Amino acid sequence: MSEAVTRSVPTSNPGLLASLDPLLREWLPRQRWFAGKGRPVTGFSLVSATELLPPPRQDGTPAGRLGLYHLIVVAHQQPAGPAPVTVTITGTGTPPGGDCYQLLIGAREALPPRLAPALIGHVQEGPLAGHTVYEALYDARSAEVIMEALRTRARIGALRFDRRDEIRPDLVPRLMTAEQSNSSVVYGDTFILKVLRRVVPGTNPDLELPLALAREGCPRVPAPTAWMTAETSGEPYVLGVLQPFLQGASDGWELSLRELAKGEDFAAEARALGRATAEVHTALARALPTVTLGHSQMQALVDGMTERLAAAAQAVPALRPHVPGLHSAFEALADLAAEGATWTAQRIHGDLHLGQCLRSASGRWSLIDFEGEPAKTLAERRMPQPVVRDVAGMLRSFDYAAHSADGPPAPDWATACRAAFCTGYADAGGRDPRTDPVLLRAFETDKAVYEVLYEARHRPDWLPVPMSAVRRLAAPDPS
Template sequence: MSEAATHPVTEPVARPELLASLDPLLREWLPRQRWFAGKGRPVTGFSLVTANELLPTSGPLGLLHLLVRAHQPATPAQGATARQGDCYQLLIGVREALPPRLAPALIGHVEEGPLAGRTVYEALHDPRPADVLLEALRSRARIGELRFERDRRRPIRGGLTPRLVTSEQSNSSLVYGDTFILKLLRRIVPGVNPDLELPRMLAREGCPRVPAPAAWMTADIGDARSPAGGESYVLGVLQPFVRGATDGWELALHGLAKGEDFGSEARALGRATAEVHTALARALPTTTLGHVQMRLLVEGMTERLAAAAQAVPALRPYAPGLRTAFEALADLAAEGQTWTAQRVHGDLHLGQCLRSPTGEWSLIDFEGEPSKPLAERRMPQPPLRDVAGMLRSFDYAARSNPRSTAPSPAPSESVSDSWADTCRAAYCAGYAEAAGRDPRTDPVLLRAYETDKAVYEVVYEARHRPDWLPVPLAAVGRLAASP
């Protein structure tokens, strides 16, 4: 019998006392996590959305699943929308003491409350709690507000050895026996998450470029029959693990280090991107963007540029030239040109692409930009938004130093520019082969999206990685001078 079935939930967790006892530990631990979105602002308190025992905390090994809101002072840009606080998914293991192998996962020692005298830790580092999650997905378990679902057409074998993916990312992932990978969302919002929605749609379309979800976990909060209604949260998605695959970023840097051409890979990746876009256009409605819609799009880009120039002085000399990219797009729309919008990936770059040992490319992580509202991430957009993101990613790879483990610009700009230009051209050519239309035939929209992305990169690097600021600034100089 599985461990999850051996220890069913028999009584509710003592929620108020539990949160009070964990509060001082979470205030120290949570802001240090890579996926915590509120860095730079103090945590003023927590509120508990749900608490469920997946393994009883009274036993030698307990497992708590918590949805917790972290309350922080709002920034001027957030205003009243941030008062509710970001909601995070936590999986907390409970033991008398941690074995040495779990020392890096320590959250702290509980001083009072229902867990007094116990040690709590990040449970995903521990194979036994990871087994519980897989078994719950296999058995389609119902635990409190938690719902574990699966595609019954896709068998899930038990007993797969779990391991935590340790690379830093905005979520957490567990690999089970090189067969499945479970992506657990950390900062969660209610609603239909595109990271589950779009891969399921693409699976129905028979698109082989995206791993089809085998199972997923959700939380239903509140009573949907009440006047206030209920809310559903997507918490995690289990997909096939592409064994032996290399992500596009690592592959590109490896090729750069060895002086190898990446053009053929970029071309194949362009074809894969176009195939995904074509399948999404078949599966979901498309719309036409006219003058009014494009004016709103341009206004958003222009406002982001103004805010970025205010925040990063190095951007200010380029602002007038960059603004022309948006003005040219507004002029085209005013003349009556329209564009087709559809569902897209939303945050496409080399790190979101996997190449299998057979040479096939797959696209992953359809969550979109996590910092943007879910409704915005699910809006139809021109496919060139994804294309522009990939073109910027080639530029980033070219200007990275593949021989250094620390972020630093590549030493030779002429070599990097030539490599990036080759990849950009090959990617667009591959896209045209599958889509029947070359992205370069719409240069005004493509330049506007590339400019908007580069402006975002300037702000990000200035805040988080100042040594990288020359990378987007080089692109800014090119885009500002572009006709």
């Protein structure tokens, strides 16, 4: 480990965060991974701050060209109501009332042109006064520091770096620019580091489940090579996971759109993806406990679906005429449970869709990104669920692809893919999801209702996609 990576800034000293506060209030809401869009940031609370590289000196004898800081901060925001919130900066653990973010901040006396897209701003006061600060993951030197810490199992302030396998040095890093809710750095086409942006204390399934699957020898999920965490006053925060990079692999969403645009059949790929999904579910059931859901558990599940439907209908008027038909899907499931039917629940992916799947150059499918739905609490994401929930998510994804490619919607293409996926699932899992139509309809209905609310709030032009599913699922014969 480089001797420069030695010092940590104690969380009891808020001077660093105070100096960055006005810059972060402007910069953070513009990031793709910022969850609280539409509401002003009113302040920050410091969970931890670690100095990975000291900043350049301003006395003519620079200590180095780059300063590097790792921060975990809670961003407080003005609520939806009219009353503003006044928040002071503290350093006493994880305060309530805001989302928690991981930040990697670089500091230079002057920012080179290649780092212009990473600019956060110019610090006016505090320990970094006179420096320019920026998103450090754009800088190869910063990414090298993180990799070296993983490679050497470093302990730096609150940060802990661990690994399962050896990592050779001198892998050239590059930031992936097609970011979603996190950030990714590829090292020499050998590894990919997923840097979690919105973090919570506790056991994160994005590390927990791939580790469990690796112990089971499941080849469908890249096994974690290394990971980084932070130890604070409470439970550890999972901050990043390093996994093998599947060079030449195709994202399932982009691949399906390309094939659809060319008029190519995708059923064979959908069937193979169904087999891969079933293999992952089978391995998870071996690795982690399963539970049986009886009447009371299923009634609680149905109650949650019903509440989500009512809330969505209140927010989206177009949904209201279909509420009785949609509600019948949930009632049918409750009736089955009341008659004594039971279902098995286990750990699942939790947010499965085509974008969470990769097909290698050899044609083999893998599942990635086990973080679960970011809007749900960590406890909810780690709860055992019927595997049909993952199946329903994938079926809805085929429907989205059929409406997203260039040209008119292709419902027959989606129908063929949906059927092929279920057939492939049965091939490997021993049970066809379509043999439990009441459960499948309920979960697919719940997913479509979620999509209606999401699209109405964030992408109104996409609202017709889930509404087409709503009309089908609300019909007396949803098949």
